[in-house]
Amino acid sequence: MNTNTSPLTQKLSAFVALAEAELAVLEQLHQRRRTFEAGRDLVHQGQSEQAAYILAAGWVVSYKLQPDGSRQIVDFQIPGDFLGLRSVLLHTSDHGIEPIVDIEAAEVLVSDLLQAFAETPRLATAILWAVSRDEAMVVEHLVGLGRRDADARMAHFLLELGVRLSLVGMGSKKGYACPLTQYHLADALGLSAIHVNRVLRKLREDELVTFRDGFVTFNNYEGLVKLADFDPAYLDQKRPILA
Amino acid sequence: MNTNTSPLTQKLSAFVALAEAELAVLEQLHQRRRTFEAGRDLVHQGQSEQAAYILAAGWVVSYKLQPDGSRQIVDFQIPGDFLGLRSVLLHTSDHGIEPIVDIEAAEVLVSDLLQAFAETPRLATAILWAVSRDEAMVVEHLVGLGRRDADARMAHFLLELGVRLSLVGMGSKKGYACPLTQYHLADALGLSAIHVNRVLRKLREDELVTFRDGFVTFNNYEGLVKLADFDPAYLDQKRPILA
DNA sequence: CGAGTCTTTGAAAACACTCAAGGTAGGTGG
DNA sequence: CCACCTACCTTGAGTGTTTTCAAAGACTCG
Incomplete structure (x- = not known):
């Protein structure tokens, strides 16, 4: 139907x-x-x-x-x-x-x-x-703010967004379209917009990920996962939920 | 009964x-x-x-x-x-x-x-x-980690705990018994234990709040509220919930 | 083309961290 | 009862990350 x-x-x-x-x-x-x-x-x-x-x-x-x-x-x-x-x-x-x-x-x-x-x-x-997954994401976000440095925080954020978008057909391990500005990233990650810019430059120069012109491109997915200690378990749960 | x-x-x-x-x-x-x-x-x-x-x-x-x-x-x-x-x-x-x-x-x-x-x-x-209140507290915690400096973070945390304890008869605006160590505070607030110690000293010296020997004592409640920008609205909701 | 938004860079300062060390209190075993 | 251990608290000195301030380049849209 x-x-x-x-x-x-x-x-x-x-x-x-x-x-x-x-x-x-x-x-x-x-x-x-x-x-x-x-x-x-x-x-x-x-x-x-x-x-x-x-x-x-x-x-x-x-x-x-x-x-x-x-x-x-x-x-x-x-x-x-x-x-x-x-x-x-x-x-x-x-x-x-x-x-x-x-x-x-x-x-x-x-x-x-x-x-x-x-x-x-x-x-x-x-x-x-x-709804519970949303809550888990907020918790993960909290952990990032409390215990990850700016680079890992950014890497983790971009990876999480990638997985979420993939689930609705809007992204892949290659990358995704992303309308966020560096100010958005700053306010989300608890950084200044200026530092966000520096972090993005570093990640780009290290050929890990490129954030530019409304697109996020993963240049080295595995490397980024390693930098961020990213474990998507809380996002793409495999086992059945409840009965 | x-x-x-x-x-x-x-x-x-x-x-x-x-x-x-x-x-x-x-x-x-x-x-x-x-x-x-x-x-x-x-x-x-x-x-x-x-x-x-x-x-x-x-x-x-x-x-x-x-x-x-x-x-x-x-x-x-x-x-x-x-x-x-x-x-x-x-x-x-x-x-x-x-x-x-x-x-x-x-x-x-x-x-x-x-x-x-x-x-x-x-x-x-x-x-x-x-349950929703718990979620709101996690969000507030997240805001603290992202956008408050160490002093305000500590002040906000101690105040929030005070309000929560008051609701179950275990605290007041005077203070409360608190079994947490400075390591607990550090891991909660995203700080190093050493820095927690310094922050506590400063708050004590400024005669705002004293954390010592398992007791939290508010020396200047209003001053602390001001430092933390603490608004307890999300904790002690006054209006009726749902129908 | 002018206004606004977003991005980029440099220099200096502030905040929080690490390393190192000592102090206190309570508990345990000899 | 004392020596020792452990857990927690406290302080100093030096370092590094992130911020703020200042300024300029790129792009879009009307």
Whole structure:
């Protein structure tokens, strides 16, 4: 029926064999399509929130503003990821959500989601897995900020993004298209934009990875993995989830 | 019936008015009491896990080991907190869990939890809130590592812990008992133990807070809040959660 | 072509780290 | 009861990574 699968479906299908009925429910969640403009916040920090979204196309950044004006990026969302799910559940938003490019997203009401769960428990399992994976990524990010130097941090970040994009058909071990600026990288990795530039230059000169003109190109994947101590286990879990 | 309320009950009661029946179900979850020895891991990194726990007494640390031998502490758990809930849901553990002192914890089977939810939906809401709060704390921790200097990081950490402990009756704006060593602080805050020592000395000399002999004493609470830019909104949410 | 955004580089300064060493307190065994 | 051990805390000196400040080059878009 649906030959044109959504990124979320692609991602979940990689880990849970979903039946036809489940796929149908999943696609139904993508009904209310909306588009949002780059740079205009979906959710402001402190605002109490109404709806969650499934990102269909484009890149989004979740960030937290500091009183001193600096910002820390908590995570980036790519197609197939949820937006603002926690904000909805908590009825409050402790962080901002901003599209990096023009995006397309499906609005999901909590009621729809709960109903989908009731109809197809396996789908609930799959989504629970996705949410838990998001949490694992935040933890990994935290470890990077606390215990990796700037080079390893950058390498790890670019590798993780590569794996995530591969799961939705937007990347490979060769590289991927990437609309992020060096300022984005700086705010995500807890570095200054200037230092990001130096680190990127070093990685490029060492022929490990090239970040340029909106493209990330892996020149030496294995070398980069070694530099970053990158273990993708938390991303592309092989064993079955729950029952 | 229950005059002797558990820390978890105390914590949840602060934010959701729970009926007698709900309180009873909550206390029932505390049946299978177990004790664990300080320093002996409950869960090893990489191990796939069986049970979750509700911590009743003592302190626990969740950490992630790096290939280079260093470790990053993701969070500390105090009475009333869940242990290993995500590990159970994901059927895998990406981090270790170690008691800092001898602890007492109630084993909770996933089936029990799900049944409790079915019986008392409001309880599910309350626990969902607790889990989401844990996530918010990890995010706040991440922001600290990325965008706060060592002094502010330490100040923020000690303040957050104070608020958390207050919710279970183990602390106040005066201070609290704290079994952590400077090595724990170092691994949590992404600093070297030596630097932690210097930072603590500075905070003590500035008469802001004193960390000594297992006690944290706030000498100037407001000053510390200002230094850390501490906003406890994410911890002691006032508005009602969900319906 | 002018404005804005993003990238690149240099120089100096600040922050946090490593190495090295000593001090304290509590526990253990002779 | 003392010597020793271990774990934790404290301090100094020197080093190195990352930052800030300053400035300029490249690109895109209207």
